[in-house]
Amino acid sequence: xxxxxxxxxxxxxxxxxxxxxxxxxxxxxxxxxxxxxxxxxxxxxxxxxxxxxxxxxxxxxxxxxxxxxxxxxxxxxxxxxxxxxxxxxxxxxxxxxxxxxxxxxxxxxxxxxxxxxxxxxxxxxxxxxxxxxxxxxxxxxxxxxxxxxxxxxxxxxxxxxxxxxxxxxxxxxxxxxxxxxxxxxxxxxxxxxxxxxxxxxxxxxxxxxxxxxxxxxxxxxxxxxxxxxxxxxxxxxxxxxxxxxxxxxxxxxxxxxxxxxxxxxxxxxxxxxxxxxxxxxxxxxxxxxxxxxxxxxxxxxxxxxxxx
Amino acid sequence: xxxxxxxxxxxxxxxxxxxxxxxxxxxxxxxxxxxxxxxxxxxxxxxxxxxxxxxxxxxxxxxxxxxxxxxxxxxxxxxxxxxxxxxxxxxxxxxxxxxxxxxxxxxxxxxxxxxxxxxxxxxxxxxxxxxxxxxxxxxxxxxxxxxxxxxxxxxxxxxxxxxxxxxxxxxxxxxxxxxxxxxxxxxxxxxxxxxxxxxxxxxxxxxxxxxxxxxxxxxxxxxxxxxxxxxxxxxxxxxxxxxxxxxxxxxxxxx
Ligand SMILES: Cc1cc2nc3c(=O)[nH]c(=O)nc-3n(C[C@H](O)[C@H](O)[C@H](O)COP(=O)(O)OP(=O)(O)OC[C@H]3O[C@@H](n4cnc5c(N)ncnc54)[C@H](O)[C@@H]3O)c2cc1C
Ligand SMILES: Nc1ncnc2c1ncn2[C@@H]1O[C@H](COP(=O)(O)O)[C@@H](O)[C@H]1O
Numbered sequence: 001x002x003x004x005x006x007x008x009x010x011x012x013x014x015x016x017x018x019x020x021x022x023x024x025x026x027x028x029x030x031x032x033x034x035x036x037x038x039x040x041x042x043x044x045x046x047x048x049x050x051x052x053x054x055x056x057x058x059x060x061x062x063x064x065x066x067x068x069x070x071x072x073x074x075x076x077x078x079x080x081x082x083x084x085x086x087x088x089x090x091x092x093x094x095x096x097x098x099x100x101x102x103x104x105x106x107x108x109x110x111x112x113x114x115x116x117x118x119x120x121x122x123x124x125x126x127x128x129x130x131x132x133x134x135x136x137x138x139x140x141x142x143x144x145x146x147x148x149x150x151x152x153x154x155x156x157x158x159x160x161x162x163x164x165x166x167x168x169x170x171x172x173x174x175x176x177x178x179x180x181x182x183x184x185x186x187x188x189x190x191x192x193x194x195x196x197x198x199x200x201x202x203x204x205x206x207x208x209x210x211x212x213x214x215x216x217x218x219x220x221x222x223x224x225x226x227x228x229x230x231x232x233x234x235x236x237x238x239x240x241x242x243x244x245x246x247x248x249x250x251x252x253x254x255x256x257x258x259x260x261x262x263x264x265x266x267x268x269x270x271x272x273x274x275x276x277x278x279x280x281x282x283x284x285x286x287x288x289x290x291x292x293x294x295x296x297x298x299x300x301x302x303x304x305x306x307x308x
Numbered sequence: 309x310x311x312x313x314x315x316x317x318x319x320x321x322x323x324x325x326x327x328x329x330x331x332x333x334x335x336x337x338x339x340x341x342x343x344x345x346x347x348x349x350x351x352x353x354x355x356x357x358x359x360x361x362x363x364x365x366x367x368x369x370x371x372x373x374x375x376x377x378x379x380x381x382x383x384x385x386x387x388x389x390x391x392x393x394x395x396x397x398x399x400x401x402x403x404x405x406x407x408x409x410x411x412x413x414x415x416x417x418x419x420x421x422x423x424x425x426x427x428x429x430x431x432x433x434x435x436x437x438x439x440x441x442x443x444x445x446x447x448x449x450x451x452x453x454x455x456x457x458x459x460x461x462x463x464x465x466x467x468x469x470x471x472x473x474x475x476x477x478x479x480x481x482x483x484x485x486x487x488x489x490x491x492x493x494x495x496x497x498x499x500x501x502x503x504x505x506x507x508x509x510x511x512x513x514x515x516x517x518x519x520x521x522x523x524x525x526x527x528x529x530x531x532x533x534x535x536x537x538x539x540x541x542x543x544x545x546x547x548x549x550x551x552x553x554x555x556x557x558x559x560x561x562x563x
């Protein structure tokens with residue numbers, strides 16, 4: 001069964017390729033990883049590579065990517081197309097579904113196939129419930145970022161398809177990097193995570209220092225990266241951010257709404273510090289301290305550095 | 309100028325009950341306006357006050373979805389359109405088809421707004437599908453929208469960057485929650501909202517079933533978690549020492 005894989009991000013493309021192995025039969029050629037414009041060196045594939053020639057850019061706008069994949073799909077008819085569930089990736093997948101008039105499953109952390117239907121496991125209702133969803137083939141799914149390991153092998157074959165010139169209806173004026181993060185939350189063993197209980201941006205330093213002392217990384221709740229812009233978007237943990245599974249997750253001034261817990265519930269040990277004894281985060285914690293983070297965090301740093 | 313805003317009557321995750329077998333009780337489950345759709349309504353109202361004109365709220369859903377439409381009207385939308393459908397049996401593409409048909413039927417509109425994703429299913433699919441089906445320019449994850457003359461300047465919030473884009477009108481956009489602070493309707497506005505016009509469209513008649521094979525749910529099971537729930541007491545220093553000691557015992561702190 002032919003499965004296509006696409007993400008505008010090379011690393012995520014490798015993750016989606018390993019998801020594709022779950023649905024393409026082991027004997028077949030394996031998934032085809034799509035590159036648009038030209039071959040990207042960084043992307044790997046267990047099968048072959050499909051290069052769509054025509055659109056000039058290696059990082060085409062989602063509208064252009066969707067049209068390019070659509071044109072190739074009309075000709076080559078893949079059974080399934082898997083796309084990384086980034087913000088732009090969701091647009092590519094949705095547009096493709098609307099063009100091809102096929103269903104699209106979203107945010108799958110596990111995909112499977114019975115030869116007739118595509119299946120996906122995903123979070124719904126803010127992560128309170130896991131749903132198994134399905135759609136008859138041919139169909140599309142987006143794959144949750146971080147759900148699958150990155151696959152790395154050299155492609156067997158490179159195929160080219162000319163899809164012609166494609167224009168975007170919106171014009172990109174400029175793109176600016178947000179605050180740049182330096183840590184990889186997915187591989188961190190300890191995550192110190194900051195929430196709205198932190199009063200000022202400068203106070204994050206105290207938490208970053210603790211994270212560093214514990215050889216860990218600093219994460220946050222969505223309001224800190226989105227509304228306040230204190231940390232990069234990819235540092236926010238939860239339904240709309242990253243999913244993490246560290247040995248220790250230390251939630252500091254985080255209320256523990258369902259959408260946040262959805263991203264850290266598989267941590268080995270969860271500890272929380274919150275002034276509100278009724279904060280829902282304590283329901284999702286192994287250890288809890290009811291107290292002011294401005295007193296408790298310095299005390300934890302003292303206790304940690306002087307531990308026996 | 310005319311603004312369309314799409315609001316979903318979403319299942320309220322905080323009220324959702326789980327039965328003894330671990331299944332969510334969706335029949336008769338409480339609903340609410342999808343959280344970020346309030347930001348979409350707010351943005352439509354903000355654009356209307358700068359441009360003058362009309363804001364029309366659209367919802368696809370069952371009879372209950374009227375509540376969400378009424379909330380949009382109470383916030384300040386001028387009119388509402390409800391397109392009848394059973395949301396549990398309507399996938400994102402069919403929802404987008406119904407919205408596109410209703411928007412075309414009652415249009416034209418200059419700006420069509422959605423949120424980045426609904427609070428119950430968070431698919432993030434309906435808005436780009438709507439852009440595609442209507443054949444209009446689309447800007448997803450907008451954190452700032454400026455309409456000047458016949459065009460719009462938009463800041464899109466991506467994972468690691470902010471992208472400034474420009475587009476002609478009409479345009480479809482989805483907004484992120486940080487774009488604005490949604491207003492709370494006053495009591496008087498809530499009362500007056502019953503007097504605003506609501507048009508009802510029959511979904512089955514609007515778009516025939518069977519344009520595609522819909523996606524559907526096979527099964528659902530509630531998440532369970534087992535945590536120790538140990539509350540540590542004492543002064544900050546005492547509590548901190550006990551916590552560090554416990555974490556060392558758990559073997560989760562570096563040596
Ligand atoms: C569709 C959707 C998706 C979402 N996705 C995500 C997501 O991926 N990730 C996410 O995090 N959120 C997400 N949210 C938002 C989520 O619902 C919550 O609003 C958010 O997680 C709250 O962040 P918070 O806990 O930092 O802030 P708050 O809820 O405001 O909590 C702050 C906490 O700090 C405590 N506090 C205050 N002062 C102190 C002090 N001095 N010391 C100690 N504690 C103190 C308070 O008691 C309170 O519990 C989503 C929402 C929706 C609708
Ligand atoms: N049933 C619906 N009625 C009206 N608008 C909807 C509906 N479903 C989705 N939308 C719009 O599309 C956005 C994203 O929805 P989703 O694709 O379900 O995550 C929502 O925030 C709404 O603006």
